[in-house]
Amino acid sequence: MSTGPAVRRLSDWDAERLRGLAAAYETPLYVIDVERVRENSRRLQDAFSEEEISYAVKANTTRPVLETVRDTGVGAECASAGELQRALDAGFDPEAVRYTAVNPPDRDLDHVVEVADEHDVVVTIDSADTLERVADRGFDGRLCIRVLPGVGAGHHEKVSTGAAPKFGVPYDRVADLAADAVEREMELVGLHAHAGSGISGDDLDAHRELVSRMGDLARDVIADVTALEFVNVGGGLGVPYREEEPPLDLDAVAEATRTALGELDATLGIEPGRYFVADAGVLLATVNTVKETAETTVVGVDAGMTTLIRPAMYDSYHELRSLAPDAADRDVVSVMVAGPICETADVLGRDRSLPAPERNDVLAVGNAGAYGYEMSSQYNSRPRPAVVAIDGQEATLAVRRERLADVTTLEEQWSE
Ligand SMILES: Cc1ncc(COP(=O)(O)O)c(C=O)c1O
Numbered sequence: 001m002s003t004g005p006a007v008r009r010l011s012d013w014d015a016e017r018l019r020g021l022a023a024a025y026e027t028p029l030y031v032i033d034v035e036r037v038r039e040n041s042r043r044l045q046d047a048f049s050e051e052e053i054s055y056a057v058k059a060n061t062t063r064p065v066l067e068t069v070r071d072t073g074v075g076a077e078c079a080s081a082g083e084l085q086r087a088l089d090a091g092f093d094p095e096a097v098r099y100t101a102v103n104p105p106d107r108d109l110d111h112v113v114e115v116a117d118e119h120d121v122v123v124t125i126d127s128a129d130t131l132e133r134v135a136d137r138g139f140d141g142r143l144c145i146r147v148l149p150g151v152g153a154g155h156h157e158k159v160s161t162g163a164a165p166k167f168g169v170p171y172d173r174v175a176d177l178a179a180d181a182v183e184r185e186m187e188l189v190g191l192h193a194h195a196g197s198g199i200s201g202d203d204l205d206a207h208r209e210l211v212s213r214m215g216d217l218a219r220d221v222i223a224d225v226t227a228l229e230f231v232n233v234g235g236g237l238g239v240p241y242r243e244e245e246p247p248l249d250l251d252a253v254a255e256a257t258r259t260a261l262g263e264l265d266a267t268l269g270i271e272p273g274r275y276f277v278a279d280a281g282v283l284l285a286t287v288n289t290v291k292e293t294a295e296t297t298v299v300g301v302d303a304g305m306t307t308l309i310r311p312a313m314y315d316s317y318h319e320l321r322s323l324a325p326d327a328a329d330r331d332v333v334s335v336m337v338a339g340p341i342c343e344t345a346d347v348l349g350r351d352r353s354l355p356a357p358e359r360n361d362v363l364a365v366g367n368a369g370a371y372g373y374e375m376s377s378q379y380n381s382r383p384r385p386a387v388v389a390i391d392g393q394e395a396t397l398a399v400r401r402e403r404l405a406d407v408t409t410l411e412e413q414w415s416e
Pocket residue numbers: 056059077100161194196197198199234235236237271272273274275
């Protein structure tokens with residue numbers, strides 16, 4: 001089975017096909033290619049052949065993605081009751097499903113403990129309070145402790161978690177909490193840590209350091225308390241967003257991870273999200289305005305920060321490409337591509353060289369499969385876009401476009 005090329009750039013997508021999808025389903029439109037999701041999963045499984053892989057579903061929870069990933073035989077990591085429900089509904093084997101608590105609301109825990117009791121889902125706790133709160137709900141199942149390892153990494157400080165006090169049990173308190181869990185007759189099966197999201201080759205030292213700390217903790221501290229089944233060192237495997245960036249050398253990361261963990265009588269686990277889906281998705285938008293200003297040419301499109309928030313939130317770079325049939329014949333100009341939202345940050349790309357855009361051109365935004373639709377919102381009362389899944393020559397609507405009525409559908413009547 002093909003693992004596909006290590007990297008898929010925006011230029012690798014078939015422009016005519018994308019134009020056809022934009023015409024058929026209108027824009028803004030997310031397109032997700034499930035065959036690329038399969039390839040990404042196979043590449044991960046080839047590199048991490050001895051390890052346990054879970055898909056961090058937060059990157060993309062659309063049903064075609066969940067079912068495709070499930071069929072490739074990996075597990076699911078869920079950060080909320082909603083994600084847990086989605087993973088189970090999509091048919092993931094419950095024993096391969098994990099719930100990772102982050103200051104979990106009561107409503108989450110009520111649901112998660114009930115589901116975990118019934119299905120043997122592993123519950124990962126992030127604090128002594130969460131331990132007490134699951135115990136109060138009668139939880140005596142398979143437990144994992146999320147560790148705050150003190151070393152973080154990632155593409156932006158806002159997504160570096162390993163040293164952020166918000167996440168996990170401080171390293172030096174894990175032993176006491178583990179003993180507490182065992183005393184409460186829970187089955188402590190794992191340790192977990194996550195450095196952050198979007199780890200590149202430059203972050204490998206931080207990754208190694210985190211993994212090595214986890215190995216030490218499991219060997220030197222937790223081994224006295226219980227025999228662990230697994231040590232999960234999180235997700236975060238990055239993908240190239242810029243044209244010139246190289247792809248991660250997965251074999252090298254896998255080897256570095258094993259070596260850093262050291263000898264351990266427990267399975268090593270990873271839980272990437274982005275890597276499965278980022279380059280399997282594009283966002284299509286239509287140009288509605290072309291405006292010359294003293295500073296730049298502003299190209300207004302129908303997708304903005306409510307469709308794809310990453311540029312506004314993390315200054316993330318996403319490749320942009322004109323799908324105009326005559327793009328090759330046009331002069332290349334420098335433009336700012338901006339959305340329809342009343343925020344200055346609502347810009348998908350600045351100083352971008354594009355074939356001179358014209359009204360009604362379709363633009364494609366690359367690497368939109370991870371944290372794209374998933375982080376979309378209705379801010380400015382804008383309906384969310386549609387998602388279409390493609391598999392070979394097939395195209396299927398996965399999520400319908402929201403209508404204006406969907407924007408107010410949850411509201412109660414206020415006045416007579
Ligand atoms: C606990 C945990 N696991 C896994 C992931 C997946 O990260 P990524 O999509 O970068 O692989 C995240 C997100 O950063 C996370 O918070």
